[in-house]
Amino acid sequence: MFTWGNLSRDQKILLISSCVLYVLVIFGFFNFDLYLIIVLFVLHSISLILFTYVSLSAKTDEDDLDDLRQEIGIMRAENAQTVRDCDEKVASIKKEMDDLELCLVDERNKNKELSDALEKERNNKEPERVNSFNDDAFSSLLPPAADGEENRVVDIIAIAKETAEEFRESARQAGLTINVVATEEALEVRASARRIKIMFKNIIDNSIKYMQKEGTLVITISTINDDIFIVLKDSGNGLSENETKHIFELNFQGSNRISGNGLGLTQAKAIVDYYGGNIYARSSQGKGMGVYIQLPAETAKEE
Structure with missing residues (x-):
């Protein structure tokens, strides 16, 4: 209007x-x-x-x-x-x-x-334990290094990823997801690549066998002071604290034994001990298994 x-x-x-x-x-x-x-x-x-x-x-x-x-x-x-x-x-x-x-x-x-x-x-450690490689039975567990590689510098992160990839399919079939996490692009040790790979294989294979349910295995690699620190932690059923103390002993099989001769983790320990490191496990019933490894960043030994 x-x-x-x-x-x-x-x-x-x-x-x-x-x-x-x-x-x-x-x-x-x-x-x-x-x-x-x-x-x-x-x-x-x-x-x-x-x-x-x-x-x-x-x-x-x-x-x-x-x-x-x-x-x-x-x-x-x-x-x-x-x-x-x-x-x-x-x-x-x-x-x-x-x-x-x-x-x-x-x-x-x-x-x-x-x-x-x-x-x-x-x-x-008791002196005789430190020098355990003087014992023929224990030193026989140490796998041989490939020709000319004993004092070679290798990337332990690359070896961990390569080993995890080899287990990818068998882990998938078991319902297990493997993840490798590292704080650096590469971390080097002076050791046999073949032995380090066998160390990872034995621990990963152990997790796949004894998880008994779907879950994850996380491999964390970092440095603490002058050492390389490796943690392999799964989300399986785990073992009691009393059994966990014995898992690196020769022929030990826990209450969750399925198959095998119980040599895998013992051999992993033999490799770690040979390179002047230390290996330790922590677990509790129903809360998974954690394997902790400490290796010197520069390790050189003669055959």
Whole structure:
């Protein structure tokens, strides 16, 4: 609905012009020639048409402006929601990073405790145990190194990944997922690649045999001081603490024995001991088995 106050300047001019011309047309019927009356009537009609056009244009512009304002309002609301979502995502990521940092600190503390325990066990070994390779029965468990590789520098991370890949299919069939996690791209030791690979094979094979349910085996390789620290932790049924203490003994088979001669973990220990390292296991019923290995980063021995 149009009111005088709502009209624009052009609308007012056109409306006044139309009214004046209308009055002149009426007045012209009594005083003007027919030709002039027709001209005035045409001008009156044109002014009315222009007034209508300007009014409709103004109404259309106003509607477009309202639509534009509405779209701007919607965009502002969407932008505000996007900002809120981003803020929530940033807060969530920050919390995850804080939690991850706490987990890393906790894991470092646990590794330090295990490293201290391994070091203590190594220091408390009886002399005849340290020199166990003088015993023919025990030293016979040490697999031979390939020709010329005894003093070769090898990447223990690459060996772990290669061994895990070889077991990928048999692990999948047993419902076991194997993951290798390392803090470095490569960690080198001076040892026989064949022996290190057999060490990994024996422990992985042991996990596949005794998991008895779907789960994971995570192999973590890191450095602590000048040593390489390896953790092989599965999510199987595990063993009691009393049985765990004996798993590296020759021909030992726990209450969960399935098959085999019990030599695998003993041979793994023979390899670790030969290279001046230490091996240790922790487990509890229903909570999986963890094998912890500490090896000097630079180990060289002559055959």
